[in-house]
Amino acid sequence: MTAGARTTPPGGPLLLGIRHHGPGSARAVAHALDAAAPCVVLIEGPPEADALVPLAADPDMRPPVALLAHLVDEPGKSAFWPFAEFSPEWAALRWALAHDVPVRFIDLPAAHSLALRDAEDVEKGEEREEGEQVRIDPLGVLAEAAGYDDAERWWEDVVEHRRGDAFAALGEAMEELRAACGEAGEDRRDAVREAYMRLQVRAAVKEFGADGVAVVCGAWHVPALRTKTTVTADRALLKGLPKAKVDMTWVPWTHRRLARASGYGAGIESPGWYGHLFSAPDRPVERWLTRIAGLLREEDRVVSSAHVIEAVRLAETLAVLRGRPLAGLTETLDAARAVLCEGSDVPLSLIHDRLVVGDVLGEVPESAPAVPLQRDLTRQQRSLRLKPAALEKELDLDLRGDTDAARSRLLHRLRLLGVAWGEPARSARGSTGTFRETWRLRWEPELSVRVAEAGVWGTTVLGAATAKAEADAIGASALADVTALAEHCLLAGLSEALPVVMRVLADRAALDADVGHLAQALPALVRALRYGDVRGTDTAALTEVAAGLAERVFVGLPPACAGLDTDAATAMRGHVDAVHAAVGLLDDTEMRARWRSVLRGLAVRDGVAGAIRGRCARILLDEGELGDEDAARLMGLALSPGTEPGEAAAWIEGFVGGGAGGGLLLVHDERLLGLVDAWLSGVRAEAFTDVLPLLRRTFSVFEPGVRRSLGELVRRGPGGSAEPGFGFGGVESVDLERAEAVVPVVRLLLGVGAGSG
Template identity: 80%
Template sequence: MTAPLLLGVRHHGPGSARAVRRALVAASPRVVLIEGPPEADGLVALTAEEGMRPPVALLAHVVDEPGRSAFWPFAEFSPEWVALRWALEHEVPVRFIDLPAAHGLAMREVEGEGEVGGEAGAPDVRVDPLRVLAETAGYDDAERWWEDVVEHREGDAFTALGEAMGALRESFGDGGHGRDLVREAYMRLQVRAAQKEFGAGEEVAVVCGAWHVPALRQRTTVTADRALLKGLPKAKVDMTWVPWTHRRLARASGYGAGIESPGWYGHLFSVPDRPVERWLTKVAGLLRDEDRIVSSAHVIEAVRLAETLAVMRGRPLAGLTETTDAVRAVLCEGSDVPLSLIHDKLVVGDVLGEVPESAPAVPLQRDLTRQQRTLRLKPAALEKEVDLDLRSDTDSARSRLLHRLRLLGVAWGEPARSARGSTGTFRETWRLRWEPELSVRVAEAGVWGTTVDAAATAKAEADAVAAPALADVTGLAELCLRAGLSRALPVVMSVLADRAALDTDVGHLARALPALVRALRYGDVRGTDTGALADVAAGLAHRVFVGLPPACAGLDADAATAMRGHVDAVHSAVALLEDAELHDRWRAVLRTLAVRDSVAGIVRGRCARILLDEGALDDEEAARLMSLALSPGTPPGEAAAWIEGFVGGGSGGLLLVHDERLLALVDAWLTGVGPEAFTDVLPLLRRTFSAYESGVRRTLGELVRRGPSAGGPVPGAGAVHGFGEETDVERGDAVEAVVRMLLGGGARVGAGAG
C-alpha cells in the first residue's frame, strides 16, 4: 500500500499544531488517526461541546483501582487537539491508535511502575530526541533550537523531522524504552486497518510523535506485529475527560512530554500577528497590575531591544530568551524579582481547563461538582486564600466540604494561618489550588460512597477502627466535628472510649487530650452535641494527672524535652476546659512536678514557670526553687535544663523583657554564681538565651546594665518596675469595652475593672 500521510509532531508544539492544520486542509484525508488510547474514541465528540475548554486531559484508570491511572493532556496548541477539532468540524472520522490503556496500565503494574504521574501517550525515552538534534545543530538549548527550526518558520517540517528521527532511531534504537516497540506494532496494525477501510495514501492521515514516524514507515508483516502483542496483560479501565493546567504541562511538574513555557507557546499559537509586540504588551499590563510604572515608551524600547538581540544572535525572530532579556533590562530595571512573577503568571501560566457536565464521571465526582457550584467554590489552578466565617451558613458548608475532602485524601484545600492574625474558633483560613491529580484522588475515594458526605462518613469509621494510636482517634474525632460527620461520631467515640481505657502510656494520653478539647470548641461553634466528648476529655485529663508524676522521673534529655511538650499541651487543653475542679487538680500536679527532685530539670523548670504565670507561685517560692535547681551541687546540665524550662522558648525572652520580676530572679542567681561554676554554666545559658531574637537580647542587656529600678524588682522588696501594688480601676475601665469586644462578649462600658 501507498504510505499514509505521516505528520510527526512535537507534543504541545504550536508550530507543529499550525503545520498539522495546514497539512489536513491541503490533503483533506478521509480519516484522521491520532496517537492516543483507543478507549477514548467514544469521547471524541465531547471536544466539540460548548463546555470543553483546553487544557484538558484524557484520564484512564483501572475500574477497581482508580489509583492506577494515566493522563493524556491536550492544550489548545497541541497538534493532536488541532487534529481532533479539524476532523469534527469537517465530519471526518477520527480514531486513536496507540496501545490501549487496558494493556498499558496492566503492563505498568506488572513492571512495578505504579501510578502514572504524567502523560502516557508520549515516549518515556531515555534519549531526548530534541536535545540530541539541538546539540547536533550546535545549540545548547533544545527549546531555542525548536523555536528556530519550527516555531519561527511557516514551512512544514514534517519531512525533515521524519528524516532526523530516522537517523536517531538507527543510532539509538528504541531510545532505552522497549515498550515503544509494542506500541508501534499496535499503531501499524491500526494504520493498515484504516487503509483497507478508507483507502491508501493521503486518504489516511496519522498525527503522532515524530519519534514514531520511522517505525510507522518500517515495512513489517502483520504476523510479526501481532506476535509482539501476543500475551499482553489486560485490565478493565474507565476513561473520561478531566481539567488540566498549564502548570502541569510544564516540564518542572514531572510531566513526561512537558514544555518549559506553555503560556508562551499558547500566546504564539493564538495571536494572529506581531507576537513579540503583543507579548510585551501583556507583560506591561501584568506589571501595571502590580503597581509598577511601565509606559508605552518602555514597551517600544523593549520590542526594539528584543529584535536587536535576535539579529545579533542570528535568530530568525525574537524568541522567549530575547523577550525575557529585554523585559529584564527595560521593564524590570535589571531586577529578577518581577521577572519571576512574569515567568509564573505568563510564561508558565495558571490556566485551568474545563470539561462539559456530560463527560463521564464517578458519582462522587458529580456530587462534588454539584457542591462546588452550589457553594460558589470554583476550582482554579491559581492558589488563592479563602477566609471562612463559620457563623455563616454558606461558609460553614464550605468548611465542612473542605474538611471532608481532606479526610478522603483529596487535598484541594490546606488550612492556613490567617493574614489578619485571627485565631478565633469562628474563623478558618484555607489555601485552595486544584491540581489535575485530584481527579484521580476523587475516583479513588469513590469506593467509600457516592456522595462526599457518605464517603467521608464511611472513611472516618474505617480510619477510627484502624487507627494505630489514641492520638489518631482523637484527631479523627476533631476532624469529624469540623467536617460535620455526625453519623460517624458514634463509631469514632466508641473506639475512642475503648482506646482511652486501655492505653496506659501517659505520652499517648497527653497527645490525645488537646485534640479532644479542640473538638469540644469546634463542636460548640457548629452547634454539635459534644456531651459524650466532654466526658471522655474529663476522664482522659484525670488519667493524665495521675500518671504524669511517675512518668516524669528518670528521663534522658530527649525524653525530658518531649515530656516538657506534653506538659505544655496538657496545660493549654486544661485551660480551655470550663471545669474549676480540673484546674485545681492540674495546679496540684504542676506543684508536685515543680518540687520533686526526681523529675527532669526541664520539666521542673517549665512547671514552675506555668505556676508563676498562673499566680499560683509567689516570687519567694520561685526564687527558692531556682536556688535549689541552680545550686553548686546540681550538675551543670541539669541546672541549664531547669533554666531552659523556666525561661526557654520563643516567649521566654519577651517574658523577661516585660516582666522584670522574672529577670531579677535570673539576675540574682547569676550574680551569685561563683567563678568556677560560672565557667561551667555559661555555655549552657548561651544555649538558652541564643534562641531569643536579637532585639530581645539587646533589650535584656540594656535592662541588666541599668540595674534594679527604683523600688527594686528584687523578690520581696516591694513594687516591681512597671507593676502597681494595687489594681488601677480607672485604667482598667478605659480599656474594658475594647477587650470585651475583642473577646466577642460585647461592649459593656462602666462596669468597673474591679
Template identity: 75%
Template sequence: MTALRAAPVAAPDQAPAAEARAPGPRPLVLGVRHHGPGSARAVRAALEAARPAAVLIEGPPEADTLLSLAGDEDMRPPVALLAHAVDDPGRAAFWPFAVFSPEWAAIRWALAAGAAVRFVDLPAAHTLAATDPTWDDGEEVDGADRDTRVDPIAELARVAGHDDPERWWEDVVELRGAADPYAPFEALAEAMGVLREAHGHGGHPRDLVREAYMRLQLRAARKEFADDVAVVCGAWHVPALSLKTTVAADRALLKGLPKVKTEATWVPWTHRRLARRSGYGAGIDAPGWYGHLFAAPDRPVERWMTKVAGLLREEDRLVSSAHVIEAVRLAETLAAMRGRPLAGLGETTDAVRAVMCDGSDVPLDLVRDRLVVGDVLGTVPEAAPAVPLQRDLTRLQRSLRLKPEALDREVELDLRKENDAARSRLLHRLRLLSVGWGEAVAGRGSTGTFRETWRLRWQPELHVRIAEAGVWGTTVASAATAKAESRALEANALAEVTALAEQCLLAGLSEALPVVMTALADRAALDTDVGHLAQALPALARSLRYGDVRATDTAALGEVAAGIAERICVGLPPACTGLDADAAAEMRGRLDGVHTALGLLPGTGGLADRWSRVLRRLADRDGVPGVIRGRAARLLLDEGRLGEDEAARLMGLALSPGTPPADAAAWIEGFVGGASGGGMLLVHDERLLALVDGWLTSVPAGAFTDALPLLRRTFSAYEPGVRRTLGELVARGPSAGGGARPGAGTPGFAPDLDEARADGVLPVLRLLLGHDEPEKAGR
C-alpha cells in the first residue's frame, strides 16, 4: 500500500507525466472507487499515459449507443443512465455519474482521444429481471447467510489502523497524487486480491455473475484490439478480471438468467442523490466537497473557505476576509496535528465551525446542506432518447417558464392570469399522474380561491414516474385524461369519485368530466350511508368554487351536489343517534365539512334554511351525543340563527346537575372545542364563561377525573394568549359592579357597555376602512 502514499496533489487539469513505464501493462485494468475525485484524476492520468485503443467501463451495455452524447456541450453532470423495462417502466435502475466520477473521466477521455468506448457490466435486461433468487442480497444457503458482500474501503482502513474509512480513503487517494500513473491501481489491485481471498475468493453471487460477463467482454475486446485495451471498474472486481477461467465456465454462470426488454437514456441527476443518505448504495457523503477537490486548480482549502464565506454572507452573517485567513490557518494546523497530508473535510469543517460560525452548528448545517452536499442539477441534451410524454412535459416547462430545479422553490399563482392558470393545470395534471413535482401548500398571501401556492422540487426519480405514466398517453393532457377516466370507472367509494372530480376541475380536464360525472351520479344514487355522503360533499363544493374560478361548466356537478345535500338533510338526524364516543367525534368532523360545503354551494338559500332546521333538531335531540349537540348549537350561533340567550339556555341544560359529567364535557368540546374560536367566544361572552366556570366548580371529584382528559383536549387547543386571558378573568374574581342579570358577576366583565370607550376605536376603524367622513348615522 506504500504506492498509494506518493506525491502531492496534482491539479485536475494536469495529468502526472508518464515516465519509463509507458505505455504500461496490457490490458490495463484500473480499479476505482465510484465518485472519487482522486480516482478520476488517476484514471485520466493513466489513460493519457497508456493511450489505449479501447476503453471498457463498468456500466450497462444497452447504453453503448448513448455514449457519444457524453461529449455534447449541453451534457453537464451530474447525470445518470436510466434503464427501465419496456413493459413495466416502474422497474428501473440508475447509473449516476458526476464530473468527478472515474467512469465519467474515462468516457470523456475516450471521446476526446478517438478511442472506442463501451460498457461491459451485466446488461440491464438481466439486472431488472428481479424474479431470480440470484439477485436476493439476503438469500440463505443451507441455513447460512450468504450475503458475503463487504465494504472493501472499510476493511482496508481497519487493517491500516483507521476507524474512519472515509477519512482514510481521503488521505491515501483523494488528497494525494502519484508520480507513476499506474502505481495506485497496482496497489489497490493487490489489496483487493488479498481481501477477496480472505472473504472466500468470490464475494456475493451477484458479483460473480457480473464478473463472468465482464471477462467475456474483455476477451472479445482483446480479440478486436489485441491487448491495447483499458478497463475501468470498481476496485473490488479487478482481481476477478485477471482470473484464469474458461469461456465455457463464464457462460455457464450466465446461463438461464432472467431477461426483460429494456430501454435506456440519459437523465439529469443531483448531488443530493449522490449522497449516501439518499439511499444510493454507491453514494458518497460529500459530493459538493469532492466536486470542489476535483475542480479546484490549486489551493483547494483557500478556495473552499472563500466559498463558505460567500454563502454565509448571503445569509447576512458577518464574515470577513480575516475570518477566511484564520479558518485556513486553523484547518492546516489541525491537519498537521492529525498527521494528514492536506486539510480534509473534517479539518475544514472544524475550522469553519470555530472561526466563521462562532461554535454554532446552525450555520454549519447550512454549509453542509448547500456546499458539502449541494443542490447541483445536471442537464442532458435534447438528442437524448425520451418517451413522448417526457418531451411534451419539457416543451410545457419551457413555454410556461417553469424550470425544473433541485432546490425547494415556492411559486405563487394568480389564476386570473393566463400563464399562471396554465401552470396550475400542468401541476395538477402531473399530480394526477403521480408525478409529484409540485405540492400545493398554504399561501402567505390572499386566501381567495383565485390564488394557489406550490412548493416545487425536481427529483431524478420523477423520470421513472413519467416513463410509467407514458402508458396513458403521449401528452400530459391526454395521459391525465385517460388516467382520470380509468380511475372513475374503477372507483368503488363515493368519496374517491368526488375527489377525482375535484382533481379534474383543478387540472382542467374537461374531456374526462363526462365519464367522471357519470360515475359520480351512479355512486351517489347507490350509496345510502349518510357518513359517506357527508364525506363526499365538501370535495364537490370545492370543485364548484374552483370550477367557477377557472370558468369551467359545472352545472352537472351542481345538480349532483344539491341532490347529495338534500339526502344528507333527511338522513343526518337519525344517523347521529346512538353513536359511541369515537363515532360521534368522526361525525362531528363530517358535520363541520357539510356546513362549510353548503356555504360554498351557489344558490342554496332554501337549502341553507333546511340545514339550519337540521342543526336545530340535532341541538335539541336528547339521543344525539353531546359533542354533536354542542357543535350544532355553535354552528347555529355563528350563523346568527341562534340568539345568545338561547345559546346560554342550551348550555345551561347541557351543564345541569342531572347531566353526567362526561356528557357535559363532550357538549363543551363540541361547542367551544377545536380551532373554531371557542376560546374567544368565552372571553367575550360573560354568560357562557360563567356557566362553564360554575359547572366546573360543581363537578364531583370522582366524576371530574373521568371528564378531565376531554376538558384538557378542549382547552389545550386554544392559543396561549386566549388561555392566559381566560385564566386572568377567572382569577380576578367577581367584578365590583356586578348586576342582577345572569352572568353580571362574571370576573373581568362590567355589567353594562362602556359607550365612551367603545367610541374611542371609531377613528382607527375609519382610517383602516378608508372612510374620511365621520359616521353620521347612529352606531
C-alpha cells in the first residue's frame, strides 16, 4: 500500500488513524501529507489551541511539550495534551507550518471537556456504585487477536518495523473491533467528542472541498468519522454541555511523563526507545546498543566494541528465532543483559531508566502565553542559573554567597507556594552548619499547574509568597503551625510578611496554656533565630517572643509532668528533648541556667513519670551539671526495692534509652551497670514479664558491639572475671612484662627520649 492511500472512498477527506506517540505513525503521516498535499490539516486536540499553533515553528520550541488547559478560576483543574518529536500530531503540525497550510484542532473544546470532567467528579461515587464502564484497549485487543501477549511488541512488528502505510488496515481493524464490541466498547464521552469532530470535518469540507481536507486522529475514532450522521443528530449530542472559562498555553513535558497514561490517555512504556527509532537515520539496532555501551562506560563499566558487535549479533538472532521482522526493544535489552551487563539486572535497570524511558525535558519559547507568576519565576531561574531539569540533581548552597542565598530564598518561597521543585535534603558532605543547605531538584510538568494555582496570590514569587504566608498565619489553627511559618518566612526572606506572622504568633502564644503546644513551638522559633542570624535578618521581635515562650515553658513544665500515663509521659519526654535542644541553640547564659534548674527539679520530683526523671538526670549528667556520684545516687533511688518495677524500667529507659549513648555510658561506668544489674536480678518473676518489653526496647537501640560488651561485662560479674586478668569494667589487669615490650615504641610515637623515665 502506498503512503498516500486513502482510508475513505474517493471524494472524502483523508482520514489518518494513528497511534498517539508512535514513531511509525509519525513517519507515515508525514509521507501521506506529502502525497496528498491537503489544503487544511485537522488534528485531534482542543480548538482553543489554534492560536498557539505558530509557536510550534519557533526555534526555541523543543519537544516533548504539552498543551496545558486549566480553568481560569480554578487553575488546579487542568488537562494536558502532550506531544513528542515522534508524535504523529506533532509531525502533522510541523508539516502544515512548513507548507503554510492552515491547522485546526477539532476535538471537543477544553471549555467543555474540563467542565464535563468536573461534573463527573461530583457524580463519581454514584457512577461507581452503578458499575462504571471501563473502556477497552483497542491495540491490546488487536495484539491478542494476532497472537501477541504484549501490545507494544505487536505495534512494533506491525507498524514501527515496517515501511509504508498501515492507515487503511488499522481503520478497517478498528471498524471491525468497534462493531464486535458493541455497547461494551462505547464511551459516552467519545460519542460527544466524535460528534463535535464530525461537525468540524463537515465545516472544513464545505470550505476547502473534500479532497483538500486531511484529518489526523486516533485510529479508534476513524470509524466514527466515517459514519454517516446528520448535523441535527450531532448537534443534539452536544446540546446542554457544561462550559467553563479556560486558559491554554504550551508547557515543557518529559519522556518520563509520556510513560504514563495522561492527556490523550495514551501512555507508552518506552518513550526513549521510540525517540531513538524516530531519529535514527539507519541501523537502529547498532546505534541503540552503541548508546547503551556509552552509558555503561560513563558508569565505569568495561564495555568494548567487541561487546557491542556480539550484542548486535545476539539481538538479530533472537529476532529471527522469535519470528520478528527486526530486533525490537525486547531483543536488544535481552542482548544487552547477556553481553554488556554480564547477566546482571542492576545495570539493566539503569539502561531502562536513562535510555528506555529517559529524562528528556522539553523547552517552550518565552513568547508562549503564561501567567505573570510563571514569567517572574522563569526570569529568576535564568538570572540565578537554575535551569529546570527532568533528571533529579543535588544542589549544595553556601548561604554566605549572594547567589546561593538568593537561590535558597527562591526555593523556600516556592515550597511555601506549594511548588515543590526542590526538597531539602541531607548533605552528602555531612555538613550541619546553618550556612549550608542541600536541595534535591527535579522539575515535573505538573509544577506548571501549581505555578498557575499560586498565581492567585500575586504576580511575582516574592509578592505571592508574602501574601500566602500572611493568609496562612491568620488561618492557622495550631501554635506550632505559626512558629513553623515564622521559620519559613525567615528562610524565604519574607520580611514584609514577618510582622503579620509575629503578631499572630504573639497572640496565639499568649492564649495557649498547653505546655505541650508551647514546647512544640519553641524549637521552630529558635531555629528561625539561628537562620535569621546567618541571613542577616532582623529578628528582634522573634527573640522577644521566643524568650517569653521559653519562660512559660519553664514555669508550666513541672506541674505538666505530674500524673502522666505511659503514652503521655513518652510524649512529654519528647517535649523535654525538644526544649533542651532549642535552649542549647540560644546564646543566652541566663536562660540556660533557668533550664538546668528546671531539669534538676524534674529529676528529683516525686510524682513525675520515671521516663521523664531518668531523661532529665541523663541530660544533666551529659551537661556536666550532675556528678557521677549524684547520678549513681539518683539511679539507686529509682531502682530501690520500694519502686514499682515498671516505673523503675521506665527510669532506665529515660536514662540510657533513645540511642543517646547510654550503652557506652554503662560500658564505661561499672557502678551504673552494677546498679542496673542488681535491680534486674532482684525483679520478681511476676513483674519481670511486664518490664521485659520496655527493657528490650531500651537496649535494642544500642549498637551490636555495645550490646556484646554489656553482655560480656554482666557475664563476668561485678568485681570478678570470667577469664584471668579481667574485672567487671572490662579493663584487663596490667601484665608488666608484656607492657614493658611496647614502651620503646610508645616513646618513639610520643617523641619522648629513649632515656626518659
